[in-house]
Amino acid sequence: MEESFSPEGFQVKPIGWIRSDFQQKFGTPRQATLAANSRAHVELAPEYKGRGIFQGLESFSHVWVVSYMHLSQFKKKTVKVRPPRLGGAKVGVMGSRSPDRPNNIGLSLSRIVSCEGDDLRLAEIDLVDGTPILDLKPYLSQADRPEVFSDGWTAKVPPRDRVCEFSEKAAQDLEELASQRKVQEPTRLRALIEEMIRLDPRAPAYLDRKDAQFAVWVAGLNVRFRFHDERFTVTDVEPI
Amino acid sequence: MEESFSPEGFQVKPIGWIRSDFQQKFGTPRQATLAANSRAHVELAPEYKGRGIFQGLESFSHVWVVSYMHLSQFKKKTVKVRPPRLGGAKVGVMGSRSPDRPNNIGLSLSRIVSCEGDDLRLAEIDLVDGTPILDLKPYLSQADRPEVFSDGWTAKVPPRDRVCEFSEKAAQDLEELASQRKVQEPTRLRALIEEMIRLDPRAPAYLDRKDAQFAVWVAGLNVRFRFHDERFTVTDVEPI
Numbered sequence: 001m002e003e004s005f006s007p008e009g010f011q012v013k014p015i016g017w018i019r020s021d022f023q024q025k026f027g028t029p030r031q032a033t034l035a036a037n038s039r040a041h042v043e044l045a046p047e048y049k050g051r052g053i054f055q056g057l058e059s060f061s062h063v064w065v066v067s068y069m070h071l072s073q074f075k076k077k078t079v080k081v082r083p084p085r086l087g088g089a090k091v092g093v094m095g096s097r098s099p100d101r102p103n104n105i106g107l108s109l110s111r112i113v114s115c116e117g118d119d120l121r122l123a124e125i126d127l128v129d130g131t132p133i134l135d136l137k138p139y140l141s142q143a144d145r146p147e148v149f150s151d152g153w154t155a156k157v158p159p160r161d162r163v164c165e166f167s168e169k170a171a172q173d174l175e176e177l178a179s180q181r182k183v184q185e186p187t188r189l190r191a192l193i194e195e196m197i198r199l200d201p202r203a204p205a206y207l208d209r210k211d212a213q214f215a216v217w218v219a220g221l222n223v224r225f226r227f228h229d230e231r232f233t234v235t236d237v238e239p240i
Numbered sequence: 241m242e243e244s245f246s247p248e249g250f251q252v253k254p255i256g257w258i259r260s261d262f263q264q265k266f267g268t269p270r271q272a273t274l275a276a277n278s279r280a281h282v283e284l285a286p287e288y289k290g291r292g293i294f295q296g297l298e299s300f301s302h303v304w305v306v307s308y309m310h311l312s313q314f315k316k317k318t319v320k321v322r323p324p325r326l327g328g329a330k331v332g333v334m335g336s337r338s339p340d341r342p343n344n345i346g347l348s349l350s351r352i353v354s355c356e357g358d359d360l361r362l363a364e365i366d367l368v369d370g371t372p373i374l375d376l377k378p379y380l381s382q383a384d385r386p387e388v389f390s391d392g393w394t395a396k397v398p399p400r401d402r403v404c405e406f407s408e409k410a411a412q413d414l415e416e417l418a419s420q421r422k423v424q425e426p427t428r429l430r431a432l433i434e435e436m437i438r439l440d441p442r443a444p445a446y447l448d449r450k451d452a453q454f455a456v457w458v459a460g461l462n463v464r465f466r467f468h469d470e471r472f473t474v475t476d477v478e479p480i
Contacts, residue, residue: 008251009254010310011249011251011252012249012250013248013342013343015343031383034382034383048319048342052319052320053319053332053333055331055335056331056335057332057334057392059335059392060335060392060393061389062386064347079288080291080292080293080295091295092294093293094293094297094375094376094377095295095296095300095378096296096378097378097380097383102255102375103253103374104250105252105374105375107304107306107347107377109383109384109386111386132250134343134345135341135342136334137334137347138336138392139386140337141389141391142273143272143273143274143337144349144384146302146351146379148301149301149379150299150301151379151381152300152378153296154378154380154382159382
């Protein structure tokens with residue numbers, strides 16, 4: 001009991017790292033289930049390799065990924081956050097899923113694509129490449145699925161969902177890169193890029209601009225896109 | 241990216257502590273949803289008091305409690321565990337919800353009973369009194385509730401569920417303590433004790449004993465119980 005009051009806290013160490021297509025916080029989906037076309041694998045820390053730590057996980061469909069969001073910032077003096085969907089209004093950080101929170105701990109529910117030995121492949125990932133993983137826990141409906149529930153304030157605000165289309169030039173760019181083998185899985189990658197942008201990654205300061213240009217890095221590509229006429233267009237795609 | 245490979249890991253600090261009726265690992269339910277009659281509150285760390293950190297949480301029905309299970313033990317050399325329901329068979333620790341795991345991070349889905357200012361009251365708790373809390377996140381069906389899922393190997397093994405009854409003496413003990421005001425909410429407490437024991441907290445070494453006696457501490461009480469004729473009987477209840 002005394003130990004639990006340890007004032008300096010506890011040391012946690014990554015069991016591994018996420019390898020994903022997301023290279024920046026900007027554009028990375030805010031919830032894993034929103035990113036059906038994302039793919040990732042887990043790179044185990046050396047001390048856990050080859051010892052069957054994932055054994056049994058292959059029988060489940062989903063896994064909780066408990067991560068240390070190393071790019072997030074939390075200032076002790078700001079315990080309130082402004083969720084994008086609330087358009088400026090504040091809630092307590094514990095009443096939100098904001099990535100900027102005490103201890104930077106992330107919780108993502110991902111789909112298990114395959115799991116063989118140490119090779120764990122996931123879909124529905126919202127973590128930047130290189131994010132340290134602290135734990136993985138199988139999804140268990142008995143424990144994780146209440147029969148009756150309420151989504152609180154989030155049920156009252158519409159999710160951000162825009163139209164995003166590739167310009168002819170951007171589609172050509174991607175095709176050329178694929179034919180040069182500089183891009184793998186171009187169809188999935190295009191769907192992933194559309195998914196990322198459709199969720200509207202713009203910072204609040206840009207929401208009122210009628211015509212604005214942006215760029216996001218994903219899977220080794222620099223993806224440029226515009227917001228105009230209430231929709232997004234991907235204008236061109238090039239290797240970083 | 242370099243920072244994310246920090247070999248010494250990361251420091252996490254409790255945002256607060258759980259105050260529950262569970263005083264030992266023995267008897268504490270292994271999943272929060274199994275303990276409908278448990279109640280707990282969250283004691284905020286001094287630096288977060290009075291600042292609205294829970295604001296917004298009152299609108300949700302459920303909350304993820306991310307805890308540091310300070311009583312758990314994990315030995316680096318044992319990455320396999322023997323879940324009680326598998327009767328001796330091993331799985332990888334990441335393929336299980338065992339509390340003994342790297343980083344000792346717990347994930348419990350609890351029901352929000354009430355939330356006013358800093359006063360957060362929870363039901364469906366599986367955490368020992370004094371467990372440090374690292375984070376709280378509202379349950380969000382959009383992110384946390386896959387439409388199609390599989391419970392993996394747990395779907396193939398029956399959950400432990402026994403009969404547990406109070407003896408006449410134990411029921412009298414509890415009534416007397418209630419009339420002396422040494423026990424609050426005796427009806428709920430009796431239901432909680434039955435719930436804890438029904439889930440069969442016996443260690444594997446005791447499973448084959450035909451008649452065995454046990455004791456568990458809960459809510460300031462020493463509760464003695466027997467296993468006999470394939471069922472549990474609570475024999476007597478006294479203050480610790």
